[in-house]
Amino acid sequence: MSGKLNFSTETKARIAECTIHLGSVYKFDDSWERFTIETVFLHKDNDRSSLLNDIALVKLRKKVRFSHYIQPICLPRASTSTVLNNLCISSGFGYTLKNVGSNRMLKIRMSILQCNERWDVICIGAYENLIVQGISNICKGDSGGPFSCKSVTEDRWTLYGIHSYVAGFEKTQLGINMRAND
Structure with a gap:
């Protein structure tokens, strides 16, 4: 991943309206915790015309507090090979x-x-x-x-x-x- 994107004022306003919902397994549930997106980081090799590198990271405006329903997940090291036969x-x-x-x-x-x-x-x-x-x-x-x-x-x-x-x-x-x- 690399590089913060430079957005137009209009795009920044739309991103500010976007939220991430955490903490529920139901799509329409008032118990979600809502977090506003501050910045979007696209993959440095993102290409809209292909399937390659079509991911982004988001920075949230406030810190996420972990709970029984919200837990972190580990990321593999760059040198980690994909494991076969795991759950x-x-x-x-x-x-x-x-x-x-x-x-x-x-x-x-x-x-x-x-x-x-x-x-x-x-x-x-x-x-x-x-x-x-x-x-x-x-x-x-x-x-x-x-x-x-x-x-x-x-x-x-x-x-x-x-x-x-x-x-x-x-x-x-x-x-x-x-x-x-x-």
């Missing part, structure tokens, strides 16, 4: 039926495929910063959500990917995640 979970409010999103956050156990296992489907070129998931799937509406795996040696979760794209509604389609340590 991995994806979550989000994506579609459960065509064009119908869920009002409750859903989670699903996921597996990581080595890129060469599905080379014909998605691994075209040098996309080493993507993680390919298979079998069970995320759906449209889950973009930006976490793909996390539990450590086999410690009682902690690590964010390995951020949902970037899913090819369609079908469970057999592959979900694509931006690798979190890039």
